[in-house]
Amino acid sequence: MPDLNKIIDIHELAKKYKGADHYSVNPITFSVLEGEVFGLLGPNGAGKTTLISMLCGLLDPTSGSFEIDGKTYGGNASELKKIIGVVPQEYALYPTLSATENLNYFGSMYGLKGKDLKKKIADSIEILGLTKFASKRIDTYSGGMKRRINLIAGILHNPKVLFLDEPTVGVDVHSKNVIIEYLKEINQQGTTIVYTSHHMAEAEDFCSHIAIVDRGRIFAEGKPNDLIDATPEARNLEDVFLSLTGKALRDA
Amino acid sequence: MHKLWQSIRKELLLLRRDIGGVIILFAMPLVLIIAVTLIQNAAYQRSGDVRIPILIVDNDKGNVSKSVFDNMNQSHAFELITKKEGVDLTEDSAKDAVFSGQYQLAIILPQNLSADLQAKIDQNVDKMLTSFGMGDSTKIKTPEREIGQKTVKLYFDPAVQMSFKTAVMNNIDKMISQIESKSIYDAFNEQLGAAGQPSFEQKSFIAFKEINPTVNNKEVKPNAVQHNVPAWTLFAMFFIVIPLSINMVKEKSQGTFIRLRTNPVSSAVVIGGKTVTYLIICIIQFYMMLAVGIWVFPLLDLPALNVDANFFMLTLVAVFSGLAATGYGILVGTIAKTQEQSAPFGATSVIILAAIGGVWVPVFAMPKFMQIVAMCSPMNWGLDAFYDVFLRNAGIREVLPEISLLFLFFAATITIALLYDKKKRSV
Numbered sequence: 001m002p003d004l005n006k007i008i009d010i011h012e013l014a015k016k017y018k019g020a021d022h023y024s025v026n027p028i029t030f031s032v033l034e035g036e037v038f039g040l041l042g043p044n045g046a047g048k049t050t051l052i053s054m055l056c057g058l059l060d061p062t063s064g065s066f067e068i069d070g071k072t073y074g075g076n077a078s079e080l081k082k083i084i085g086v087v088p089q090e091y092a093l094y095p096t097l098s099a100t101e102n103l104n105y106f107g108s109m110y111g112l113k114g115k116d117l118k119k120k121i122a123d124s125i126e127i128l129g130l131t132k133f134a135s136k137r138i139d140t141y142s143g144g145m146k147r148r149i150n151l152i153a154g155i156l157h158n159p160k161v162l163f164l165d166e167p168t169v170g171v172d173v174h175s176k177n178v179i180i181e182y183l184k185e186i187n188q189q190g191t192t193i194v195y196t197s198h199h200m201a202e203a204e205d206f207c208s209h210i211a212i213v214d215r216g217r218i219f220a221e222g223k224p225n226d227l228i229d230a231t232p233e234a235r236n237l238e239d240v241f242l243s244l245t246g247k248a249l250r251d252a
Numbered sequence: 253m254h255k256l257w258q259s260i261r262k263e264l265l266l267l268r269r270d271i272g273g274v275i276i277l278f279a280m281p282l283v284l285i286i287a288v289t290l291i292q293n294a295a296y297q298r299s300g301d302v303r304i305p306i307l308i309v310d311n312d313k314g315n316v317s318k319s320v321f322d323n324m325n326q327s328h329a330f331e332l333i334t335k336k337e338g339v340d341l342t343e344d345s346a347k348d349a350v351f352s353g354q355y356q357l358a359i360i361l362p363q364n365l366s367a368d369l370q371a372k373i374d375q376n377v378d379k380m381l382t383s384f385g386m387g388d389s390t391k392i393k394t395p396e397r398e399i400g401q402k403t404v405k406l407y408f409d410p411a412v413q414m415s416f417k418t419a420v421m422n423n424i425d426k427m428i429s430q431i432e433s434k435s436i437y438d439a440f441n442e443q444l445g446a447a448g449q450p451s452f453e454q455k456s457f458i459a460f461k462e463i464n465p466t467v468n469n470k471e472v473k474p475n476a477v478q479h480n481v482p483a484w485t486l487f488a489m490f491f492i493v494i495p496l497s498i499n500m501v502k503e504k505s506q507g508t509f510i511r512l513r514t515n516p517v518s519s520a521v522v523i524g525g526k527t528v529t530y531l532i533i534c535i536i537q538f539y540m541m542l543a544v545g546i547w548v549f550p551l552l553d554l555p556a557l558n559v560d561a562n563f564f565m566l567t568l569v570a571v572f573s574g575l576a577a578t579g580y581g582i583l584v585g586t587i588a589k590t591q592e593q594s595a596p597f598g599a600t601s602v603i604i605l606a607a608i609g610g611v612w613v614p615v616f617a618m619p620k621f622m623q624i625v626a627m628c629s630p631m632n633w634g635l636d637a638f639y640d641v642f643l644r645n646a647g648i649r650e651v652l653p654e655i656s657l658l659f660l661f662f663a664a665t666i667t668i669a670l671l672y673d674k675k676k677r678s679v
């Protein structure tokens with residue numbers, strides 16, 4: 001694969017929290033190609049959030065380095081922040097503000113304003129089926145509705161790379177489907193997606209490329225079907241995970 | 253600029269959604285200042301009637317002890333107690349009552365105080381007149397008796413303040429000196445045979461009058477209103493540390509703080525939005541307090557606040573005080589992890605800063621040591637600057653040291669907050 005297509009290039013990236021006795025992410029090296037939906041799959045505590053937090057610039061790595069679209073946080077951090085979108089694992093919204101007010105604020109932090117921003121907010125809310133609730137306060141929303149607004153807040157500026165940390169956890173089936181469909185559409189428009197999940201079935205359908213993570217290590221990496229084919233007697237990713245790590249995946 | 257404006261808008265929106273909190277923010281200082289000023293005013297008017305009960309044991313029962321009683325009754329400061337449970341006090345019973353904390357002071361007048369004082373004075377006057385050759389030669393010389401020094405004993409409750417002790421001792425000393433000198437005059441009068449017609453002016457020749465320094469005919473010591481309005485405004489301003497730190501702690505627990513860190517916006521803009529918003533609140537608080545001082549106090553029979561032409565300077569001092577308060581709130585909000593940490597810490601620290609800064613007891617009324625400690629409180633800098641403007645008609649040059657300190661405090665708190673934040677990222 002030519003280097004040109006690598007939008008994320010990670011080299012020996014590792015994280016050991018201060019005071020911890022082991023690495024939460026052991027030195028890992030991999031890259032993500034432009035246009036991919038890249039899934040980081042693993043159980044709770046595998047190190048997914050730690051890894052993605054470093055990529056989002058929220059956490060300083062202990063060692064190693066990475067580039068996103070040729071940029072680093074050490075250089076002009078805000079140039080990098082402009083091209084990435086982040087959807088955190090926890091809802092990150094002001095509960096007393098309405099969906100529109102929240103999105104207007106976070107959109108303006110990307111320098112968006114005026115009619116463009118208004119239209120982008122209205123369209124996104126419409127696609128995710130929340131138009132009726134747009135001016136209601138977030139603290140009146142259900143978990144699934146909050147997740148959808150949380151997602152919109154990360155994509156208003158049409159990021160080149162979108163990071164999502166367990167965007168479907170604790171969400172009803174309907175919301176989950178809406179979210180996955182929306183992400184597929186965004187991906188088709190050219191956004192590279194890096195997403196974490198401990199839900200193998202969902203990832204099998206959604207991801208073009210996956211890495212199986214446990215205890216801070218990557219156990220295998222490749223296209224979902226290739227991984228299944230390469231593992232004897234595996235019918236799905238769940239089986240691949242079992243045979244690689246010697247344990248069943250707790251599906252919390 | 254657009255991001256800053258949007259940040260301010262968001263903070264204002266958040267405040268609007270928390271109307272209860274905003275009302276407390278504005279109502280609390282108003283209630284406080286009116287209540288405190290009314291109470292202080294009432295205390296000043298009443299203080300004439302409040303007498304401190306003290307024990308007095310009169311073993312002398314002569315004209316000196318009578319003078320002491322008269323003098324102390326006239327001063328209206330003390331209520332003299334000579335009996336306990338119907339029994340005349342003795343030195344021992346009085347001492348016990350004081351040391352057990354029931355009374356603050358017992359005065360023991362020794363036996364024969366009057367007689368011995370008189371005898372001593374007579375002896376001395378006699379000696380002096382004889383040496384001038386004016387002695388009363390007809391008088392039968394009695395052999396000179398040795399008269400020892402007399403001691404008036406004072407028993408203090410160990411818990412009383414030093415200043416009370418010194419004041420009482422000075423007063424008694426002065427009282428006895430007066431009695432002594434009066435007796436001396438009387439002795440001379442008698443010996444020189446001019447009894448009946450007072451040939452000496454017996455009133456104190458030297459009197460004291462307290463004069464406060466004045467500048468441009470204005471007293472430098474603030475009156476209750478000139479103290480209370482700025483003092484409680486500063487207190488209210490610094491109290492925004494509570495809503496502001498809660499606002500910041502909430503952003504951490506809501507995850508919005510994390511999201512903002514992934515946005516291409518600098519911490520300076522985010523903090524700037526908070527600073528401007530809470531500074532606006534501080535200024536509104538200040539104008540409301542001024543309005544109370546100017547228009548509400550007269551309605552309550554309190555002296556009105558005289559703002560004269562100092563409005564601009566007062567606003568300037570308020571802005572810098574507000575900056576210091578906001579910086580402090582941002583620092584507490586940055587370091588605190590939970591509301592359970594930030595609210596009690598914020599409240600307690602503001603009360604301590606207010607106390608040492610002279611909000612409750614004005615600094616000029618504090619003991620020397622506390623006056624030095626007071627200089628550590630940013631509220632004291634603000635208060636000093638307000639005094640300067642109210643009492644000395646100060647211009648920018650005169651308040652420059654204080655507002656510079658306030659600005660440095662703001663800059664320092666923000667810098668520490670930013671550094672702390674940066675350090676947190678490398679966990």
Ligand SMILES: Nc1ncnc2c1ncn2[C@@H]1O[C@H](COP(=O)(O)OP(=O)(O)O)[C@@H](O)[C@H]1O
Pocket residue numbers: 017018020024042043044045046047048049050051679
């Ligand atoms: N702030 C932290 N300090 C210390 N250890 C942490 C911290 N956050 C996570 N960890 C540890 O790092 C490991 C990976 O956690 P995390 O990245 O959250 O996993 P995942 O997102 O895959 O569930 C876990 O063992 C967790 O206990």
Ligand SMILES: [Mg+2]
Pocket residue numbers: 048049050089165166
């Ligand atoms: Mg996680």
